[in-house]
Amino acid sequence: MQRVHLTFGPFVLDPEKGTLLRHEIPISIGHRGITLLATLAARPGDILTKAELMEAAWPGLAVEESNLTVQIATLRKALGPTDQGGDWIATVPRVGYRFTAPVERAEGSVQRPIAPSGKPTIAVLPFANLSGDQDQHYLSDGITEDIITELARYRSLVVIARNSSFQFRGPAPEAAEVHRQLGARYLVEGSVRRLGSRIRITAQLIDGASGFHLWAQRYDRALEDIFSVQEEVAALVASTVQGAAEADATSRSRRTPPADWAAYDYYLQGRAHYHQYEMDKGESMFTRSAELDPTFAQGHAYLAQCLVARFWYDRDPRTLQSALRSARTALLLDRNDGICNQSMGLVLVHMRQHGDAGLHFQQARTLNPHDVNIAGDYASWLNYGGQPQQSLAVLERAILLDPLPPVWFWEVKGSALFLLGRYADAIDAYRKAGDQFFIHAFLAAAYAHLGEMEKAHVAVEATLRLQPDLSLGYLAHLPFADPSSFEHFLSGFRKAGFL
Structure with missing residues (x-):
């Protein structure tokens, strides 16, 4: 059965998929915003009571009416005015709300938008593992990801990110x-x-x-030649699609291949753990890779990122110094690699050297303009610097390339929304961000700012279950450069009851 989507003005709303597009660009309004908008737009012109709308958005829950008021205000802000200058959603005093515009209903699904730049858009699907050994999946996945990385260097192309294209793992999907x-x-x-x-x-x-x-091609090569195969595949794809590969635009940022196959094998295993957020295992694999081939820059770069992840838990300055050494080594080996610059930016943020961190993130984005992970870390840097609106814009652009972004994206987006005072939307985002102690801490702060103290206390308990020694002093280590943004979070932590 096909989905129904609702069209009004420049907007297309797909309630089942949970998306709202304006001129084919995604608009973020959170899942409750989607539910409320769908409920209103399904009955244009009708007056819906506050009770009806609250039951639709918070089924079975007893919530304050102010939550509905906040959500409606957020929707109005996201939608902007109608062509006539009025509101899409009108208030009916003491009763409820009414959707003011005509709505068209259509069956079918809303397509993901083609890149607004008009550039050709490419998705690299997970290469099948034909080795007869399930433990070799990391190899086929790693090769696929490296081809994605190679293609992302061509500025004439837009490449769908790994997280979205990898949802098509398994039997060959229909093109x-x-x-x-x-x-x-x-x-x-x-x-x-x-x-x-x-x-x-x-x-x-x-x-x-x-x-x-x-076109189709088969390569039978020694393991050590794998990098040349990846580069050749990327160049053939680019030249076939675009007419001519932009060799001059990619040569500066081409990776230096590892000299040792075993080092690359450990590197691929490390990346597999990295994508599963198993940072301790990833750290072990990247360490082994760096030991076997000290000249392979990306092995050091990913090791630095794993060490930063460990620093979030142990807060040991020695961990951060180790991360800095790895990031420096990576840049010394290949300063024209986007991931090496990203890793240095990540380390410098946590060392509170925000100016230098920004330079490295901007260089990383220049070298890898379509890398979603680089965009996410850059957006996080913007949050720490007190620029949440710019952060949201970067994240929305990244989601165009990755309809299913990595789970940590939702923490960055949630924090941007939090800093903008959109606490209900921030909560919606944080709930998608995984079961990490700091996510529960951020949830507690958001609930506290909304005055939902019972939920705030539940989130505090969840935080302390995962990190029993957590204190307000620990949370004060969040690397904000902007004092008002830091105080915004800190006041939420205090209200929630962190000591």
Whole structure:
């Protein structure tokens, strides 16, 4: 059964998918905002009581009427005025609200927008592991991710991020379905088979709209040649799609390949753990990779990121110094690598050297303009610097490339919304951000600012269950450069009951 979506003015609302597009650009209003807007837009012109709307958005819960008022105000701000200058949602005093505009209903799904730049959009689907060993999935996944990274260096292309394209793991999906869901005109598929000290990689480029195969290639190489294969696949894709690869634009940022296959193998295993947020295991793998090949820059860069993650828990200055050493080593080896600059920016943020951190994030974005993880860390830096509105803009652009962003994105987005005073939306975002102690602490602060003290205390208990020795002094270590933003969070922590 097809989904129903609602169109009004420049907006398309898909209630089931939970998306609102304006001129094909996603607008963030949170899941309760989606529910309220869908309830109102489904009955244009009708007066809906406050009780009806509260039951729709908070079914079975006893909540203050002020929550509805805040949500409606947030919706009005997100929608802006109608063409006539009025509100899309009118207040009916002492009764409820009414949706003022005509609404068209249509069956079907809302496609992901094609990149607004008009550049060709490409999705690289997970390469199949044909090695007969399930433990080798990290290898096929790692090769796929490296091809995504290579393609992201071509400024003439827009590349769908890993998190979204990897949802199509498994039996080969229909090209038209991927095109519909991700908005990708071109698809890259392939397979990997490891045969002792050799590797066989197949790759094919498909037109997502027509399903036609544009080219296919097979590579039988020694393991040590894997980087040249990845670069060749990326160059062939770019030249086929764009007409000519932008070699001059990518040569500055090309990675230096590892000299040792075993080092690269540990690096791929580390990255597999990294994407599962198993940072301790990732740290172990990246450490081993760096020991085997001290000249491989990205091994040091990812090690630095894992050490920063550990610093969030142990707050040991020696951990941060180790991260700094790894990030410096990575940059000395390859200062034209986006991930190396990203890692240094991440370390410097936590050392409160925000000016230098910003320079490295901006350099990383110049080198890898379509890297979603770099965009997320840059948005976090903007939050710490007191620029939450700019942070939201960066995140919305990144979500165009990654409809299913990494889970930590929601913490960054939640914090931007928190700093803007949009606490209910911040809570919606934080709830998607995973079961980390600091997420529960942020939730507690948001609930406290809303005056929902019972929920704030529950979040405090969840925080202390995961990090029993957490105190207000610990939370004061959050690396804010902007004093007012820091005080905004700190006052929420105090209200919630952290001591």
